[in-house]
Amino acid sequence: MTDEPRAILMNGTALAARMLAAAAQKVRLIVERTGQIPTLATVLVGDNAASAVYVRMKRRRCEQAGMRSVRVELPHGTSTAQLVAEIVRLGEDPSVHGILVQHPVPAPIDRRAAFEAIPVAKDVDGVTSTTLGRTILGMPAFASCTPAGIMKLLAEYRVPLDGADAVVVGRSPILGRPMASMLINAHATVTLCHSRTRELPSIIARADVLIAAVGQPRYIQGDWLKPGAVVIDAGYNPGNVGDVDFESASRRASMITPVPGGVGPMTIAVLIDHTADAAAQQLNVEV
Numbered sequence: 660m661t662d663e664p665r666a667i668l669m670n671g672t673a674l675a676a677r678m679l680a681a682a683a684q685k686v687r688l689i690v691e692r693t694g695q696i697p698t699l700a701t702v703l704v705g706d707n708a709a710s711a712v713y714v715r716m717k718r719r720r721c722e723q724a725g726m727r728s729v730r731v732e733l734p735h736g737t738s739t740a741q742l743v744a745e746i747v748r749l750g751e752d753p754s755v756h757g758i759l760v761q762h763p764v765p766a767p768i769d770r771r772a773a774f775e776a777i778p779v780a781k782d783v784d785g786v787t788s789t790t791l792g793r794t795i796l797g798m799p800a801f802a803s804c805t806p807a808g809i810m811k812l813l814a815e816y817r818v819p820l821d822g823a824d825a826v827v828v829g830r831s832p833i834l835g836r837p838m839a840s841m842l843i844n845a846h847a848t849v850t851l852c853h854s855r856t857r858e859l860p861s862i863i864a865r866a867d868v869l870i871a872a873v874g875q876p877r878y879i880q881g882d883w884l885k886p887g888a889v890v891i892d893a894g895y896n897p898g899n900v901g902d903v904d905f906e907s908a909s910r911r912a913s914m915i916t917p918v919p920g921g922v923g924p925m926t927i928a929v930l931i932d933h934t935a936d937a938a939a940q941q942l943n944v945e946v
């Protein structure tokens with residue numbers, strides 16, 4: 660161990676707790692004014708143990724905020740048509756205000772077809788192409804929860820984005836792409852990297868703000884970073900391990916998110932907040 664300075668930890672757990680308390684207050688107002696309970700439907704297909712844990716966590720937070728959660732579990736072997744039919748049914752149910760289809764959905768289901776079956780007003784997880792398009796254009800939307808949570812964390816820690824060099828590693832439709840768009844809309848200069856990117860370390864070396872969304876445990880090394888960079892690790896790999904090598908990165912960065920306790924709790928808090936807002940919109944009440 661050396662006694663080199665360590666980066667400030669960006670505490671997602673604390674900020675998420677405040678967001679959940681604010682969402683619970685919105686829920687109380689909705690119930691008071693409409694007599695209806697905001698409701699999130701979670702759809703889980705197959706028997707992926709990690710997905711089952713995520714869904715349970717989301718349902719628990721939902722209920723802690725005073726909302727109702729409706730659980731839909733479909734067996735492995737469910738077809739795209741069966742899944743789409745279930746989502747359409749939830750979409751038409753006026754007592755359901757938000758729909759979360761837990762991903763990954765098992766092959767050979769057409770994930771895109773399933774996501775597109777969610778009505779935009781109930782797309783609280785930000786997975787439809789319409790929501791992504793609105794996010795890119797900076798229009799109001801229930802944007803994808805993980806990047807939206809990261810933007811809240813960056814704001815909370817007053818990380819300057821205007822004119823900053825930001826590097827996003829990962830281009831998935833739920834994380835890297837909307838993340839890059841949100842950073843562009845906040846006036847950062849953004850480089851979006853992926854598995855075909857050449858010389859990743861030399862690109863990362865330019866980043867004032869680095870967002871890691873790679874899905875490879877401890878992939879990004881501390882000595883790739885610009886000294887003083889702000890490092891957001893969205894990765895969540897088995898064993899509570901992020902996509903950044905925390906030990907080396909926390910000695911080089913000025914701020915860093917821990918795993919767990921950084922991006923993960925923010926993702927769920929945004930989902931709950933979106934569901935409360937979706938219910939308020941559908942029930943025509945201001946909160």
Ligand SMILES: NC(=O)c1ccc[n+]([C@@H]2O[C@H](COP(=O)([O-])OP(=O)(O)OC[C@H]3O[C@@H](n4cnc5c(N)ncnc54)[C@H](OP(=O)(O)O)[C@@H]3O)[C@@H](O)[C@H]2O)c1
Nearest residue numbers: 805829830831834853854872873874893894895922923926
């Ligand atoms: N905390 C949360 O709430 C939360 C939520 C969602 C996801 N996550 C985590 O975030 C990470 C990313 O999730 P995801 O759903 O976006 O994953 P994904 O769909 O698998 O996308 C991974 C992205 O990383 C890129 N990539 C893979 N290997 C690379 C490499 N060696 N160099 C550069 N880029 C590489 C891929 O490039 P190609 O496009 O070229 O294949 C792809 O764009 C995972 O660890 C996941 O567990 C966390």
